[in-house]
Amino acid sequence: MINVEVAYALPEEQKIIPVKVELGSTAYDAVIRSRIVEVFPQINPDEDPMGIFGKSIRDPKTEVLKEGARVEIYRPLTIDPKVARANRAAKLKEKQSKADSSSSE
Structure with a gap:
């Protein structure tokens, strides 16, 4: 087992959930195991973009995690950063x- 974190943030609230997952688990596996969707039902782990320590990942279902990784679930931007x-x-x-x-004066 390895220790990882799953994080999600709204402007007024954020949550970081520590999770133990099997060696070889993916970012998607960690999100499911964290049960963060119970806290933030708007999260769709099958479609929402994710990253690890601020770096976007292409496919959370194939991105294997390392000890101490923090999986971040990104929400849609409400305004263009520019x-x-x-x-x-x-x-x-x-x-x-x-x-x-x-x-x-």
Whole structure:
């Protein structure tokens, strides 16, 4: 048996579940064994993308785990990262502009 973790995160909540799996188990096996779907029913282990320590894996059903691996289940993006970055930059620029105009008064 080896020790691994299964992780899932929402903006307001995250869960990391330690799991013991047989040597030779896959990422998919660990997700099923963790029973994380009982905590987050929106997870679909047959379709949701997964990764190990932030690195995406192509096929969770064939990706064999090593001791200490953390399987991460990814949720769909709600906004394109480039758009989110542009929005943050615009807000920061607006905030700085307001601060500059109030300090010059």
